[in-house]
Amino acid sequence: MLVRWGAALALLCGLGAPAMPALATDVEGKLVLGSYRVLERGPEVYWELQNAVRATKRERIDAARELTVVLLGKRPMPGNKTRPVVLRGGSLLPSTIAVQVGTTLRIRNEDEIAHELHAVGLTGFSAEATSPRHERTVRLSQTGDWPLRDRLVVHVSGHLHVLSNLVATAQPDADGRYRFSGVSPGRYQLKVFHGPNEIANKRVVVGSKGELSVPPIVLKAPKRK
Amino acid sequence: MIVARFLYLTLAAAAVAAVSAALLAQGIVNRRSSEFLTDQLLRDRAEIEAMLRLEARSRLDRIAFVATDAKLAATLRRAGAATDAKALRQLSLTAKERLSAHNRQIKKAVGDAGTPDIVFAVDSRGVIVAQLGPMQANPPGAGLGTFPLVRRALLGYERDDVWLYDRQVYRMAARPIIYGGAYVGAVVHGYRFDAAFAQKLGKALRDASVVFFYGAKLLASYSPPEVNDAPSATRLAGSLPEVVNDASFSASSEPRVKELGEHARAVYSPVTGSAARAKVGYAVARPLRVLSDPLALFRNATRADINALPWVYLAIALLALVVLGMLSIYMERDRPFGRLRSSVSEIVRGERDRLDVSAWRGAYRGMASALNRALDASCQRASHPGSKPAPAANIDELLGSSHVATSQPFFGFAHERRPTPRAGAQAAARSTPIQPAAKPPNVPRPPPPPGPSATGAAQAAVPGVGHSNGNGATMGKAAAPAPESTSAAGFDEEVHFREIYDEYLATRKQCNESVEGLTFDRFAKTLRRNRDQIRSAHGAKAVRFTVYVKSGKAALRASPLR
Numbered sequence: 001m002l003v004r005w006g007a008a009l010a011l012l013c014g015l016g017a018p019a020m021p022a023l024a025t026d027v028e029g030k031l032v033l034g035s036y037r038v039l040e041r042g043p044e045v046y047w048e049l050q051n052a053v054r055a056t057k058r059e060r061i062d063a064a065r066e067l068t069v070v071l072l073g074k075r076p077m078p079g080n081k082t083r084p085v086v087l088r089g090g091s092l093l094p095s096t097i098a099v100q101v102g103t104t105l106r107i108r109n110e111d112e113i114a115h116e117l118h119a120v121g122l123t124g125f126s127a128e129a130t131s132p133r134h135e136r137t138v139r140l141s142q143t144g145d146w147p148l149r150d151r152l153v154v155h156v157s158g159h160l161h162v163l164s165n166l167v168a169t170a171q172p173d174a175d176g177r178y179r180f181s182g183v184s185p186g187r188y189q190l191k192v193f194h195g196p197n198e199i200a201n202k203r204v205v206v207g208s209k210g211e212l213s214v215p216p217i218v219l220k221a222p223k224r225k
Numbered sequence: 226m227i228v229a230r231f232l233y234l235t236l237a238a239a240a241v242a243a244v245s246a247a248l249l250a251q252g253i254v255n256r257r258s259s260e261f262l263t264d265q266l267l268r269d270r271a272e273i274e275a276m277l278r279l280e281a282r283s284r285l286d287r288i289a290f291v292a293t294d295a296k297l298a299a300t301l302r303r304a305g306a307a308t309d310a311k312a313l314r315q316l317s318l319t320a321k322e323r324l325s326a327h328n329r330q331i332k333k334a335v336g337d338a339g340t341p342d343i344v345f346a347v348d349s350r351g352v353i354v355a356q357l358g359p360m361q362a363n364p365p366g367a368g369l370g371t372f373p374l375v376r377r378a379l380l381g382y383e384r385d386d387v388w389l390y391d392r393q394v395y396r397m398a399a400r401p402i403i404y405g406g407a408y409v410g411a412v413v414h415g416y417r418f419d420a421a422f423a424q425k426l427g428k429a430l431r432d433a434s435v436v437f438f439y440g441a442k443l444l445a446s447y448s449p450p451e452v453n454d455a456p457s458a459t460r461l462a463g464s465l466p467e468v469v470n471d472a473s474f475s476a477s478s479e480p481r482v483k484e485l486g487e488h489a490r491a492v493y494s495p496v497t498g499s500a501a502r503a504k505v506g507y508a509v510a511r512p513l514r515v516l517s518d519p520l521a522l523f524r525n526a527t528r529a530d531i532n533a534l535p536w537v538y539l540a541i542a543l544l545a546l547v548v549l550g551m552l553s554i555y556m557e558r559d560r561p562f563g564r565l566r567s568s569v570s571e572i573v574r575g576e577r578d579r580l581d582v583s584a585w586r587g588a589y590r591g592m593a594s595a596l597n598r599a600l601d602a603s604c605q606r607a608s609h610p611g612s613k614p615a616p617a618a619n620i621d622e623l624l625g626s627s628h629v630a631t632s633q634p635f636f637g638f639a640h641e642r643r644p645t646p647r648a649g650a651q652a653a654a655r656s657t658p659i660q661p662a663a664k665p666p667n668v669p670r671p672p673p674p675p676g677p678s679a680t681g682a683a684q685a686a687v688p689g690v691g692h693s694n695g696n697g698a699t700m701g702k703a704a705a706p707a708p709e710s711t712s713a714a715g716f717d718e719e720v721h722f723r724e725i726y727d728e729y730l731a732t733r734k735q736c737n738e739s740v741e742g743l744t745f746d747r748f749a750k751t752l753r754r755n756r757d758q759i760r761s762a763h764g765a766k767a768v769r770f771t772v773y774v775k776s777g778k779a780a781l782r783a784s785p786l787r
Contacts, residue, residue, distance in 0.1 A: 043373060043499040044478065046281040049383045053403050056381030065371075089351060089368030090375075112353075112360055112367035113391040132367075154389055154502040155373055 024182040025206050027071070027168075029214030031176035031192060036199075036219040037061050043155075064171060066194055068096040069178045071167040071204070073188040082106050082137075087115050087130070087156075092148065095158035096193050100166040105138045116151040119160050127151050145196060159195040176219075183212075190214065226587065228553040247519035254522070255515040262513050263482055266492040269430050269509040270480045276426055277396075277497065281385035284398035284416070287331060287339065291400070291412045297323040297346060298404035304365070305348035305409060313354075317365040320346045320355035324412075328357060338421060341414040343395055346402075348410045351375050359391065369413070373499060374399050378411035387498025387505060394418055394439050394505050397498075423447040434461065434491075434510040439503065441465045456489040456510035468493045469504040488513050561589045569596065582776070597776065716767045716786055718756075722749045725781070728772045732779035759785050 037059060050056050061067070083103050086093045088110045099105065109115055109130045117136075119125035122144070129152070130136045140162045148158035167188060170178040185208045192200035200217045291297070297320060304316040324344050332340040343358030351370020356363070369375045374386040378399035386397045395415030402410045416422070418437040427435040427447035434456045436446040443465075446458035464483055468474060474481070478501075480494040491510035495501035516522060565585065571577045579600055580593040726748045733740050756768040765785030773780055 043386070043501065044497050045385050046278040046497055047285060047383065047385050048377065049285075051381050051383055051401055051403070054381060054401075054406065054408070057379075057408070059380065089370040091371035110367075112363045151503070152389065152392060155371065155499055 024184060025208070025210060025212050027180040027183050027190075027204065027206060027212045027214060029069075029178055029190075030216045031063065031067065031069070031172050031178065031200070032216045032218040033061060033063060033176045034218065036221060061194075062174075063176050064174050065091070065093050066095050067172050067176075068094055068098045068161075068193045069170045069172060069180075070098045070161075070163070070191050070193065071169075071180055071183065071188045072163065072165045072191060073167040073186055074165070075184065075186065076100055076163075076165045076167055078102075080104075084108065086110050087117070090153060091156045092117070092158040094171055095148070095156075096161075096195055097148075097158065098161040098163060098166060098169050098193060099140055101140060101143050101162050101164050103140055103162075105140060105160075106135060107138070108135045109133065111153075113153065115153055115156070117148060117156070118151070119146040119148055122146045122160070125160075147196065157195070159193070161193060190217075192217065192219065194219075226557045229550075229557050232550055232553055244519070247522060250522060251516045251519045258515055259513065262490050262511060266482060266490060266509060266511060267480065269433055269511070270492045270494055272430060273426055273435070273507065273509060274494075274497070276429060281396065281398065284396065284414070285383055285385060285400065287335070287341075288327075288398060288400050288412050288414055290330075291324075291327045291414075292402050294323055294327065294402075295404065297412070298402045298409055301346060301348050301354055301402055301410035302404050302407075304352075304354040305350065313365055317355050321357065321361070324355055324357050342417045343390070343415045345369060345375075345413040346410060347375060347379075347413065349379060349408055351379060351411075354410070359393070375411060375413060378413065379408060381408060385498070387496045387500040388415060389439070389500045389503045389505060390415070394437075394444055394500055418444040420445050420447065430509065432511065434458070435507065436461045436510075437496075437505075437507045438462070438465055438469075439500075439505045440469050444505075452512065454488060454512040454514070456485055456491065456512060460485050460489065461491055461508050461510055464491065464493075468508075469506075474506070475501050475504060485510060488515075561585055565589055565592065568593075572600070716769070718767060721769065722752055725752065725770045725772060729779055729781065732772050732774060736774060736777055736779050738779060755783060759783055 077100050081100070081103055082105075083097070083099050084106045085097060086108045090111060097105070107117060107130060109132055112132050114129050114131050116127040116129050118127035122142075124141070125138045125146070128136060140160075143162050143164050145159060145161045148156070148160055150156035168180045168183060170180050172178040183206050185206050188204045188206060190200075190202045190204045191198055199219055199221070202214070202217060204212070204214060206212055300316050300320045300323070304313060304320070307313045307316060324346055328340055328344065341357075344356060345353055346355045347369055348354050351368050351372075352365070353363075353367050353369060354365050370379070372388070374384055374388070374397055377384050378401050381401050383400050384398070386399075388395045388397045395417060397413060397415040399411050399413040401408050402412060423435045423437060423445040424447040427433055427449060432449050432452045432455065434446070434448040436458050437444040441462070443458055443462050446461070448455045448457050464485060468481065468483065471481075474493075475495055478495060478497065480492045482490060482492050485491050489510055489512050491508045493506060493508045495504075495506040498505075516525070565580075568577070568580050568584075572579070579597045582590055582593045582597065585593050723745070726745050729748070730740050730743065733743070752770060759765055759768045763785045765787055767786040769784045769786055771782045771784065773782060
């Protein structure tokens, strides 16, 4: 009897029955925004006055729009995927984009005005009008990073990172929480990008447990060059 | 004519200096005009910035009452929390009605020019709840939260900006809306750059052309119609590609001054606002007025300029120069010419034989000498037709006749005219030992000797008796004899006469003059006659005669001895 079950098992293996997968892990963490903000020099205006009724609020980073958390490792994700990006609220969402080389960026315009998005210095991602409720695709076939600008909506400011060892990406929420799903066990580098700047870098070891909680990462503003 | 020549030279130099001054003035005026124009354009730009700043403030103030609309505020608060699309549409309609009512109020207060071209009411996330303008038909839901103007308004700031929105350029303003102690949204409105706005700014600058542009495209323009050479919008637009393609145009708010051909200049500047990054800006231009030639200085003179000239001093200077010129011409030309003419007339009338060359200077002296030679030549030709013999000597012509009807003996230089009987006394009174002003005695002319007439030649060739005063003064060109003793002691008159006669003959021969008919008896008779006259006039005991050469001819001089 035992021999029969063993032969059956061997036969199944020989027929290529799927091996038992390693246990994928969800990696989550929190970015401590605190007082993190990068002071950008806004456009000059004639008047900016505080209202006389209520105290003004402090400028805070829009973590969901401006930050990207990535896992980098030896087994990157396949590059033939499509990454959706939207133009909403007058700008890119997310504005900091990290993709694996070979990915196709699909940009959808959800604003009521046209955009002409382009990556400065990247051939193949030139300024092209995208009408409201329309899409545009761009295939990214070389690694590097480039600023993203818009000819029609001049305040649009983003950054594109095309990586060769990208394992997973995650967008934090407004509170800075992020989550990677289905990460294989292994050693990874966890990085946080804010525009062109890498504002956090942490080594992460993902085990075979189902979940991994990364200790909070306190964000620090990068030094001005 | 030295003074006259000096005056001519001075006048020529003054004329050249005046032309140089005019050319220099033209260059200086043109350079100053160019510098002034650049300064004026920079001032224009500063004025436009001040006007735009004030206009931005007025835009902000204009929506102050909108920001306090409680009904609008409540609508925005509910819209911010709405999850139902239908409810959101209803709230949108309410908000739009409020915005329309506010626009009517603005129009009523400030007119059509004050009515905004685009208005938004956004919730606390920057999502458009209602809008008026080109896209007012769009359903709510589009966002403006990332626009710096809206983002800052939602934080509580009252702010202005310049937007490029849907390929249109607007002058924007935004105010937060507070309701129940919380920021519930913002009201945002904007105005296009149109011809009326450009005209308003251009008129305020006076005679300036103003344009607003987006890249190489003109948004609005104004050129003053009353200025003939005001730069046109087309001309300004021609320089736009070069201006906006300059990478530093959007990066810096510094103005740029550019030439528009040879006769205009403009200053270009990006707008103050986020649209500067999209190459939105404005330009102010003025004509460059230069003088095309020095005469334009006079064409451009105003009545005030003319009245400011020191006319009295100019008239005095003109008068003085005219008088000086006339005086120099009179002194150096008219007067000597008149004297020359008068002397020639005397020769014609027979009152003199020849001209006194020493009485003139310069060209007139040469003219007198030439006239004398001409007289000699014509006399010679008249007396010796076909040949040129020397004229016969005429002692009486030489020494003067004893039939002079004047008590004043001929006591002068060899060239002097013999005084007339009437004028003799006056001439004697006027004459001085040096100045040969007295006329010689009016001696009837002796008949010409036989043969060729020698009268004229003799008259022309040989002057009368000359004399010297006690100080030994001599004639101009004459070869003055050596001064001799003035004492009559030991003076043998007959020997002296003989000596003088021999010397005179020899001198005449040396001067190629004829000695025909010149006998000692006649010569001595004449000498005695003159001796008597001089002795009676001057109380001299004796008279010494000397021979000398004057103007190439032999002449005699008498000196009293005491």
